[in-house]
Amino acid sequence: MIEVRDLTKDYGQRRAIDKLNFSISKGDVVGFLGPNGAGKSTTMKIITGFMAPSHGSASVAGFDVFENPLEVKKRIGYLPETPPVYGDMYVRDYLRYVAALKQVPNDKIEKSVDMAIEKTNLGEVQKRLIQHLSKGFKQRVGIAQAIVSDPEVLILDEPTVGLDPKQVAEIRDLIKTLKGQHTIILSTHILPEVEATCEKVIIINKGQIVAEDSISNLSTMEKGQRRLHVRLRKDVQDMKTVLSPIQEVTAVSFGASHKEWSIDLSGGEEVVENISSLLVNKGLGLVELTPAKRDLEDVFLKLTYGQAQKGGEA
Numbered sequence: 001m002i003e004v005r006d007l008t009k010d011y012g013q014r015r016a017i018d019k020l021n022f023s024i025s026k027g028d029v030v031g032f033l034g035p036n037g038a039g040k041s042t043t044m045k046i047i048t049g050f051m052a053p054s055h056g057s058a059s060v061a062g063f064d065v066f067e068n069p070l071e072v073k074k075r076i077g078y079l080p081e082t083p084p085v086y087g088d089m090y091v092r093d094y095l096r097y098v099a100a101l102k103q104v105p106n107d108k109i110e111k112s113v114d115m116a117i118e119k120t121n122l123g124e125v126q127k128r129l130i131q132h133l134s135k136g137f138k139q140r141v142g143i144a145q146a147i148v149s150d151p152e153v154l155i156l157d158e159p160t161v162g163l164d165p166k167q168v169a170e171i172r173d174l175i176k177t178l179k180g181q182h183t184i185i186l187s188t189h190i191l192p193e194v195e196a197t198c199e200k201v202i203i204i205n206k207g208q209i210v211a212e213d214s215i216s217n218l219s220t221m222e223k224g225q226r227r228l229h230v231r232l233r234k235d236v237q238d239m240k241t242v243l244s245p246i247q248e249v250t251a252v253s254f255g256a257s258h259k260e261w262s263i264d265l266s267g268g269e270e271v272v273e274n275i276s277s278l279l280v281n282k283g284l285g286l287v288e289l290t291p292a293k294r295d296l297e298d299v300f301l302k303l304t305y306g307q308a309q310k311g312g313e314a
């Protein structure tokens with residue numbers, strides 16, 4: 001549905017994005033995640049046809065963004081970082097105006113506006129001036145204008161920035177309800193936003209893609225690696241020595257106390273069995289042994305800031 005090839009953008013001397021390549025399939029809900037300044041908005045502006053790349057190409061539903069900008073714009077609903085909502089218009093009038101602009105046929109405009117108002121729960125404010133609405137409601141108007149033409153693709157750039165926690169939760173719930181009806185790209189620097197709403201994630205840092213995978217794959221340990229959490233009745237000061245007979249153990253670290261340890265290992269279940277036998281035979285009082293998923297936050301920090309540690313190293 002969306003193909004991006006070698007996409008590069010220079011602002012003068014500054015390279016904002018550098019040879020980005022990714023594909024997004026129909027119906028996917030993808031988080032475009034990266035710290036501020038990573039190049040997310042630049043990428044979104046190019047895909048939506050608001051800005052030309054310096055090199056490379058992007059296409060939506062088979063249409064090149066620059067050769068066929070109208071075909072692309074017809075298929076995309078875009079919520080930019082700063083929503084283009086006109087304060088001196090009434091909510092319903094504004095949505096009618098956007099629908100007409102997006103070439104929704106005249107006889108379908110009222111129905112399309114009703115649909116957008118219903119999905120974004122704007123019924124009670126549809127006759128109010130946009131400038132009198134709260135920030136959360138304005139953001140909903142921004143989403144309503146993106147969906148009013150029922151586009152195949154929805155691109156939402158930082159949809160919850162500047163909202164209070166209740167409004168954030170409401171917008172995330174709204175995005176969840178849009179799943180299955182559109183292919184969605186959600187650009188954000190907030191990791192929980194991606195975890196709450198997306199199935200796949202593309203992580204971008206300093207203008208380059210550093211990871212592209214499903215959330216579940218990214219949050220699992222790297223291939224062939226496992227992590228176990230163990231809880232013991234007894235304190236252990238030097239777990240490394242305790243586990244030294246097992247060569248497959250690659251790292252150990254303690255958690256809240258020296259009774260709780262994370263053990264990284266390579267190899268399969270037989271290694272897990274060996275570890276549990278060893279801890280039991282040493283009489284350490286093994287009360288819990290669970291396989292751990294790697295925290296997505298660890299992965300994100302490691303990829304973007306080169307650090308991934310929590311708790312103590314042993």
Ligand code: ADP
Pocket residue numbers: 011014015016034035036037038039040041042043
């Ligand atoms: P993000 O959306 O991830 O925060 P942006 O795409 O806005 O990142 O910016 C990527 C880089 O390009 C940043 O270093 C930013 O300072 C720079 N940049 C963005 N827009 C412009 C512009 N209009 N002129 C010059 N530099 C820009």
